[in-house]
Amino acid sequence: MSIEINNESGAEVDEEGIVELAGYMLGEMGINPLAEMSIMIIDEEAMAELHEKWMGEPGPTDVLAFPMDELRPGGGARGDAEVPTDPALLGDVVLCPQVAARQAAEAGHDTRDELELLCTHGILHLLGYDHAEPDEHKEMFGLQARLLESWQEVRSAR
Numbered sequence: 001m002s003i004e005i006n007n008e009s010g011a012e013v014d015e016e017g018i019v020e021l022a023g024y025m026l027g028e029m030g031i032n033p034l035a036e037m038s039i040m041i042i043d044e045e046a047m048a049e050l051h052e053k054w055m056g057e058p059g060p061t062d063v064l065a066f067p068m069d070e071l072r073p074g075g076g077a078r079g080d081a082e083v084p085t086d087p088a089l090l091g092d093v094v095l096c097p098q099v100a101a102r103q104a105a106e107a108g109h110d111t112r113d114e115l116e117l118l119c120t121h122g123i124l125h126l127l128g129y130d131h132a133e134p135d136e137h138k139e140m141f142g143l144q145a146r147l148l149e150s151w152q153e154v155r156s157a158r
Helices: 015-028 044-055 097-107 111-126 134-157
Strands: 002-007 036-041 063-067 089-095
Touching: 002 015, 015 036, 015 089, 015 111, 015 134, 036 111, 044 063, 044 097, 063 111, 089 111, 097 111, 111 134
Parallel strands: 002 036, 036 089
Antiparallel strands: 063 089
16 A cells, blocks of 8 residues: 655644554555555644635534545445455545544543544545445444454554
């Protein structure tokens, strides 16, 4: 996997850990090892601008995802085949650590865990998952929980 990360937030973030998480998630999802994605870590002002421009909503948000390739069964990045599908440019996940830190405090866990959850959520959006409808929500959040649980087991075994 080619995972580029760029931290423009001014916040201290474990970039290497985020890249490891992203690689693990893509591997668990059966994504072709030649697939590419990027992770941008930006401050609240920049996130508020993107949130307004692309979602039409004011203020910063925690994560945005910008998929690149068309995702289709048997092709692109995500398919139903038993072998990894064609390589693809997946897109960009954008994280805001300042918003993540507030959410982490409210949820009673640390910012690293919140950023891992948000990154996983963004990756699932890149892979075509959504949560607008109840069935989609159940599928996406169930998968997100299973992936994060397995990641935490791997991380704690190190």
